[in-house]
Structures are given as structure tokens and as C-alpha cells.
Amino acid sequence: MPEPTQQLTEQPNRRSFLRRGALAAAAGGFAAHAVLTSPTARAAPPLPEAPTNELVRMLADLDAALAKPAEKRRWVMVVDTRKCIGCNACTVACRAENQVGPAGSYRRVLRIESGAGPWVAGTFKPANCMHCDNPPCARAVPAGMIRKRPDGIVELDYTRLKGQYAHAAAAACPYGAIHVEDGRNFTDGTPAVQEYEKREFVEYGKSWRRSELVGVARKCHFCLHLLEAGSLPACVSTCIGGAMHFGDASLPNSLVRELLNKNRTLRHKEDLGTAPRVYYVAEPFPTTPQAACNTCHY
Ligand code: SF4
Numbered sequence: 001m002p003e004p005t006q007q008l009t010e011q012p013n014r015r016s017f018l019r020r021g022a023l024a025a026a027a028g029g030f031a032a033h034a035v036l037t038s039p040t041a042r043a044a045p046p047l048p049e050a051p052t053n054e055l056v057r058m059l060a061d062l063d064a065a066l067a068k069p070a071e072k073r074r075w076v077m078v079v080d081t082r083k084c085i086g087c088n089a090c091t092v093a094c095r096a097e098n099q100v101g102p103a104g105s106y107r108r109v110l111r112i113e114s115g116a117g118p119w120v121a122g123t124f125k126p127a128n129c130m131h132c133d134n135p136p137c138a139r140a141v142p143a144g145m146i147r148k149r150p151d152g153i154v155e156l157d158y159t160r161l162k163g164q165y166a167h168a169a170a171a172a173c174p175y176g177a178i179h180v181e182d183g184r185n186f187t188d189g190t191p192a193v194q195e196y197e198k199r200e201f202v203e204y205g206k207s208w209r210r211s212e213l214v215g216v217a218r219k220c221h222f223c224l225h226l227l228e229a230g231s232l233p234a235c236v237s238t239c240i241g242g243a244m245h246f247g248d249a250s251l252p253n254s255l256v257r258e259l260l261n262k263n264r265t266l267r268h269k270e271d272l273g274t275a276p277r278v279y280y281v282a283e284p285f286p287t288t289p290q291a292a293c294n295t296c297h298y
């Protein structure tokens with residue numbers, strides 16, 4: 001595969017800027033892995049491929065997917081918890097990209113402990129909206145307030161999903177993925193609310209400010225605005241450990257399709273019949289005799 005920088009020959013524009021940012025983040029992530037997998041580190045899990053190369057491949061997959069009609073795409077997220085180091089860089093990137101204030105978070109990284117005695121193991125489980133194919137949130141509110149797009153993204157109508165409906169949707173989500181915006185800022189109570197907390201952001205094709213969304217339900221939208229600009233969701237391009245993967249599972253040669261084919265995967269609370277679009281690699285850690293933490297805890 002050519003060097004990543006050789007592939008970025010586009011003229012500077014928002015799309016190439018976003019892509020360069022993604023690759024720079026990946027380079028940092030690979031450096032972190034180099035530390036984790038040094039000979040002095042204790043039995044770190046092997047890396048099948050450098051994250052930088054995976055990002056380049058996911059960007060190429062994205063181009064191929066965007067060339068197809070929306071209804072032919074099947075966006076999925078594949079999370080390899082063996083690579084997640086719990087740094088929360090993805091959560092911070094998500095907050096910054098989508099102007100998520102202190103009322104909630106589109107994304108959480110849970111710490112899970114399993115095993116006993118000398119075999120105690122800790123793992124991190126990043127989670128966001130699962131973009132369920134059978135979403136309970138949508139059934140809890142009047143038709144049209146929450147909509148399943150043809151590409152699978154579950155979209156909220158910010159002009160209607162507010163007040164009692166926002167709370168009903170949040171209560172119906174079995175993954176705790178929805179929160180209700182309260183308009184607070186992280187810098188409330190300081191001499192000045194910082195400008196970055198008041199800036200406009202784009203979701204569902206429109207510009208918003210958080211002050212306009214008080215009482216409205218909010219959640220992850222797979223960074224739809226970035227996808228449409230040809231870039232990956234912020235959590236994926238920022239992931240320090242290379243744990244996050246995104247793409248069109250209907251493309252036979254895509255990285256996400258390959259990961260799903262090669263690995264045993266689990267989906268969170270699959271027994272509820274929600275048909276989530278976020279998959280977790282369920283292979284065991286190489287250093288512990290127990291099954292993957294995911295086996296019991298998902
Ligand atoms: S994870 Fe929750 S908010 Fe997201 S689609 Fe499923 S039920 Fe709705």
C-alpha cells in the first residue's frame with residue numbers, strides 16, 4: 001500500500017483538511033501502540049495492522065460507499081476492545097465536533113473488570129448510539145420525530161423531539177444513548193463563558209447553537225456531516241488505539257466487512273431485538289485463559 005501522504009494529493013479543501021487531520025491523529029495513535037507493544041510491556045495484544053493504514057483504507061471504503069445510492073449503504077461501527085486503552089480521546093473529540101455540553105455525552109468509555117485471582121483483567125468498552133435497525137426510541141414518540149434513514153443512521157428531528165417527547169425517547173433507549181440538552185456550559189460560573197461553547201455546529205444538515213436546543217433530545221449521529229464531507233466520524237479518526245472502525249458493511253472488500261467476517265463479534269443487548277449497528281470484536285485476550293470480557297458483560 002502506498003504511503004498515506006501519497007494518497008492525499010487533492011487540492012486543499014475541507015475534505016482533504018479533515019482527512020489530513022485524521023491521519024495525523026492516527027500517527028499519534030500508532031506511536032502510543034509502539035509504546036504499549038514494546039518488549040518491556042507485559043504481553044500486550046498483537047496489532048494486526050498499523051492504525052494509520054486502517055484509516056487510509058476506511059477513507060477509501062468511504063469514497064466507494066458514498067458513490068452508491070444511500071439506500072445501498074450499510075453503515076456499521078466495529079469496535080475492537082482489545083485495542084482500546086480507555087484514554088477517552090474519542091469522547092473529547094466527539095464533544096468538540098458536536099458541541100456536546102455537560103448535560104450528557106454522545107459517547108462513553110466504560111471500564112469493565114473480569115476474572116479473579118491472578119487473572120483479573122480490565123477492558124474498556126466504548127459505546128454510543130447503536131443506530132438500531134429496530135429502534136425502541138422511535139416507537140416511544142410520535143411518528144417522524146425519530147427516523148431511520150435509508151443508510152441506517154437514526155436521525156432525530158430537533159424541531160419536534162423536545163420536552164416530554166425528548167424524555168420519553170431517552171427513557172426508551174436501552175443503551176442510555178440519548179440525553180436532553182439543558183443549555184449549560186462547562187465554563188458557567190467562570191468570569192466568561194468561552195466562545196467555543198457558544199459556536200455553531202452542524203447536525204442533520206442544519207446549523208445549530210446549543211442555546212437553541214434546550215429541552216431537545218440529542219445523541220450520536222455517526223458524525224453524518226463528516227461522512228457527507230468524505231471523512232470518518234470524529235471518534236474513529238481520533239482513536240488513539242486504533243480500536244474504532246467504521247464503514248459500509250455491504251461492500252465486500254471494506255475493512256468493516258473483513259473484520260466482521262474474520263472475527264467473532266457481539267452486539268450489545270442483542271436479545272432485546274433492537275438489531276444494533278455497532279459490533280464488538282469478541283475474541284479473547286491472548287494473555288488470559290478466560291473468554292473475552294464481552295462474553296459475560298455485554
Ligand atoms: S441506541 Fe438508543 S437512541 Fe440509538 S437507535 Fe438504539 S434505541 Fe435509539
Ligand code: SF4
Nearest residue numbers: 084085087088090241
Ligand atoms: S480513543 Fe480509542 S483507545 Fe481511546 S478510549 Fe476511545 S476507543 Fe478507546
